[in-house]
Amino acid sequence: xxxxxxxxxxxxxxxxxxxxxxxxxxxxxxxxxxxxxxxxxxxxxxxxxxxxxxxxxxxxxxxxxxxxxxxxxxxxxxxxxxxxxxxxxxxxxxxxxxxxxxxxxxxxxxxxxxxxxxxxxxxxxxxxxxxxxxxxxxxxxxxxxxxxxxxxxxxxxxxxxxxxxxxxxxxxxxxxxxxxxxxxxxxxxxxxxxxxxxxxxxxxxxxxxxxxxxxxxxxxxxxxxxxxxxxxxxxxxxxxxxxxxxxxxxxxxxxxxxxxxxxxxxxxxxxxxxxxxxxxxxxxxxxxxxxxxxxxxxxxxxxxxxxxxxxxxxxxxxxxxxxxxxxxxxxxxxxxxxxxxxxxxxxxxxxxxxxxxxxxxxxxxxxxxxxxxxxxxxxxxxxxxxxxxxxxxxxxxxxxxxxxxxxxxxxxxxxxxxxxxxxxxxxxxxxxxxxxxxxxxxxxxxxxxxxxxxxxxxxxxxxxxxxxxxxxxxxxxxxxxxxxxxxxxxxxxxxxxxxxxxxxxxxxxxxxxxxxxxxxxxxxxxxxxxxxxxxxxxxxxxxxxxxxxxxxxxxxxxxxxxxxxx
Numbered sequence: 001x002x003x004x005x006x007x008x009x010x011x012x013x014x015x016x017x018x019x020x021x022x023x024x025x026x027x028x029x030x031x032x033x034x035x036x037x038x039x040x041x042x043x044x045x046x047x048x049x050x051x052x053x054x055x056x057x058x059x060x061x062x063x064x065x066x067x068x069x070x071x072x073x074x075x076x077x078x079x080x081x082x083x084x085x086x087x088x089x090x091x092x093x094x095x096x097x098x099x100x101x102x103x104x105x106x107x108x109x110x111x112x113x114x115x116x117x118x119x120x121x122x123x124x125x126x127x128x129x130x131x132x133x134x135x136x137x138x139x140x141x142x143x144x145x146x147x148x149x150x151x152x153x154x155x156x157x158x159x160x161x162x163x164x165x166x167x168x169x170x171x172x173x174x175x176x177x178x179x180x181x182x183x184x185x186x187x188x189x190x191x192x193x194x195x196x197x198x199x200x201x202x203x204x205x206x207x208x209x210x211x212x213x214x215x216x217x218x219x220x221x222x223x224x225x226x227x228x229x230x231x232x233x234x235x236x237x238x239x240x241x242x243x244x245x246x247x248x249x250x251x252x253x254x255x256x257x258x259x260x261x262x263x264x265x266x267x268x269x270x271x272x273x274x275x276x277x278x279x280x281x282x283x284x285x286x287x288x289x290x291x292x293x294x295x296x297x298x299x300x301x302x303x304x305x306x307x308x309x310x311x312x313x314x315x316x317x318x319x320x321x322x323x324x325x326x327x328x329x330x331x332x333x334x335x336x337x338x339x340x341x342x343x344x345x346x347x348x349x350x351x352x353x354x355x356x357x358x359x360x361x362x363x364x365x366x367x368x369x370x371x372x373x374x375x376x377x378x379x380x381x382x383x384x385x386x387x388x389x390x391x392x393x394x395x396x397x398x399x400x401x402x403x404x405x406x407x408x409x410x411x412x413x414x415x416x417x418x419x420x421x422x423x424x425x426x427x428x429x430x431x432x433x434x435x436x437x438x439x440x441x442x443x444x445x446x447x448x449x450x451x452x453x454x455x456x457x458x459x460x461x462x463x464x465x466x467x468x469x470x471x472x473x474x475x476x477x478x479x480x481x482x483x484x485x486x487x488x489x490x491x492x493x494x495x496x497x498x499x500x501x502x503x504x505x506x507x508x509x510x511x512x513x514x515x516x517x518x519x520x521x522x523x524x525x526x527x528x529x530x531x532x533x534x535x536x537x538x539x540x541x542x543x544x545x546x547x548x549x550x551x552x553x554x555x556x557x558x559x560x561x562x563x564x565x566x
Contacts, residue, residue: 009189015048015061017322018258019069026054026063028089029070034082034241036074036134038067041089052101056093059147060102061114068121072343072371075132076255079248079363082241084128085233086155087139092165094139097146098181104550111538112383115181119321119526120378122154122182129156131370132363133246135435137236139229140220145169145208150182152220153191157236162211162223169208176557177542177549179534183526188242190522192218248363253305258319267323269316271309274324281332281500283324283384287313287403289338289345289395293539294352298362301355309401310352311368318375322367324329325382332500332507333385336403346428350465353398353430372399373437380515381527383508385499389492390470390479392422398430402437404479405445408511409495412479413488414470426467427478434461441516441524449477451517465504501562508535 021029025046030037040063044053048062076083088094098118103111126403128134138155142165149168154157160166170180170188179185185203188194194202198217202209213222224232259270271288290309295301300310306315324331340346359365379386388404390396396404404410404427415424434457438444443451450456460476470482483491493496499507509532516528537543544550547560 005016014262014323015326017065018260019066019321020255020257021070021073021155024066024070026059027066028072029072031078031081034080034244035085036078036081036083036238037085037087038070039087039089040095042097044188047099047102049102049105051105052099054099056096056143057088057090057148058096058099060099061110061117063233063330064114064118064121067126068117071121071124071128073255074134075128075367076364076368077252079246079250079252080136082244082246084134084136085139085237085238086151088141091142093142093546094144094166095148095151096143097148097150100176100553104544104553108538108544110326112535113325113329115534116325116381116527116531118150118182119531120374120381122150123377123523123526124374126375127155127370132367133244135184135244136242137233137240137523139167139233141167141226141229142166143169143208146172146180146184146273147182149208150180150187153184153187156224157240158220159229159236160210160220161229161230162225164210167208167210168214169206170203171208173204174206175549176553177540177561178537179530181534183522183530186525186530187520188219190525194218195526230370237561246363253302254316256306258315260319266310267320269320271313272320274320276328276331278328278330280496281330282335282496283328283331283333283390284335284337285317285320286337286339287317287400288338289397289400290348290352291345292428293348294355298355298359298364302364308368309348310356310372314368314371314375318371318378319483321375321382324384331384332504333387333496334379334382335405335496336386336388337391338395338400338403339393346395346397349395349397349400350428350430353432355435357431368410369432369436372402376402376406376437376445377440381512381531383415383504385409385507385511387496387499388479390425390427390473392416392420392425394425396425397428398432399437401427401429401433402445405449406512407480410479410481411488411492411495412470412473412482414482414484417485417488417508424469426469427473428467429460429464431464434464439516440527441519441521443518446519 025043028039040057042054042057044055047054048060052184067313127135129136136155137157138152140152141161144152149170170184172178172180188199194217209219215223261268265276273286275284353460356365356369388407388410413425446457473479474482512528542548549559552559
């Protein structure tokens with residue numbers, strides 16, 4: 001593999017989302033039969049950037065990258081694990097949340113993307129509990145403030161030490177003039193069902209709540225004196241393991257490092273390629289179809305491990321999206337393309353979907369499908385215009401067709417291009433498009449698309465397995481526009497140029513509002529409502545101005561607020 005440059009084109013350090021347990025600086029992962037323990041013991045001097053220390057188990061993006069990696073490895077590498085314990089390695093402190101110095105010194109883009117990633121990681125914990133049978137128990141042995149309590153909130157069960165000192169708190173409003181950035185407000189009232197007036201009090205005090213009141217108000221599930229904490233934990237582990245639906249056995253699948261090559265204007269993976277045009281503010285993401293049919297059964301898929309095409313592409317696409325989010329903030333649009341280099345490749349995608357569908361109760365197939373679901377959700381909430389181009393040589397089949405339905409705009413060529421001897425492009429649906437990959441609000445992308453006429457979902461369901469050309473796809477509502485060769489170049493070029501000229505702020509707000517039609521869930525509230533408000537608050541002088549709360553935190557000076565209520 002070629003050398004991996006650490007610097008970006010602008011000279012900044014590239015943030016890398018790939019890690020593994022031997023490189024962890026802040027977390028340790030121990031597995032004992034059905035139980036895994038994730039221990040947070042943050043290296044104070046291990047911050048991602050200079051200028052702050054990660055005291056009191058506070059965290060930055062680097063800490064959360066490790067947590068996200070550990071949660072994913074538990075799902076794939078440890079199919080026998082049924083209970084995961086989250087706890088602190090430090091005495092009398094659980095986690096002080098996001099590091100304030102880091103937040104005060106970070107760019108606006110980094111703050112927002114940091115919060116988005118931590119949200120996705122907490123959602124991943126809850127997804128593991130719901131869909132993988134790995135139940136999470138959090139032991140709070142000291143102060144759990146801000147993001148530290150939000151981490152606990154992601155667990156299924158919270159045990160708080162009853163020692164007169166351990167407490168849970170969401171002090172962002174009174175201390176920092178911002179909101180809890182990782183779903184705290186929403187989880188308190190939607191997940192833990194805390195009364196609104198109790199939540200109002202809780203979220204406007206600095207010192208937090210401890211002991212019996214924390215249980216009475218539903219902020220934690222139970223308290224235990226330190227002398228009985230481990231015995232209580234052991235009891236809960238036994239109960240949760242007995243109820244777990246986790247059905248994996250034997251060896252898991254080792255998540256080996258991704259093969260990547262970073263260039264000045266590109267990132268190359270085995271099946272995903274990212275080409276970056278910074279002048280046009282476009283990143284083109286191309287996904288390559290498999291060159292061979294999938295194994296006949298899941299035993300064969302397990303033998304391939306991370307070389308199994310659906311898992312390979314999901315991991316590569318996920319890494320590419322995260323790279324573009326954090327390291328290429330000037331990019332306005334993500335343009336998705338697929339390509340089928342060899343005859344029959346598109347059929348291999350349908351065969352992969354069929355194998356996973358037929359074995360959806362197998363732990364490995366289940367994890368792959370839920371990984372794809374989370375990757376597609378990550379694309380949904382990425383603040384870039386999403387465009388899909390369906391051209392000759394494309395292979396938008398089944399799972400890859402979701403990239404069309406996730407797009408803000410999609411264009412499909414009718415027929416062939418002059419001088420191109422490849423067959424006209426088609427779209428092929430599989431059962432995967434009808435339930436395997438729900439969005440944050442619980443609907444499939446096709447259900448969301450056809451909310452005005454839900455019966456249209458059944459119409460397109462009848463087309464499963466049919467190769468649909470541009471005209472048919474447009475008539476069925478599967479693409480935005482189908483264009484012939486005469487109009488293709490000009491129409492696509494004008495759209496891309498016009499879109500790149502619009503205000504990024506206005507586009508972010510517009511796209512987020514339009515992407516999530518229909519019902520709200522806790523998850524969609526976190527991304528659509530909370531993230532939008534936090535994005536605005538992170539730019540307000542009351543928070544980040546020279547005399548704002550974040551800027552003056554720790555100086556002994558009180559912040560100065562513009563008291564106009566708007």
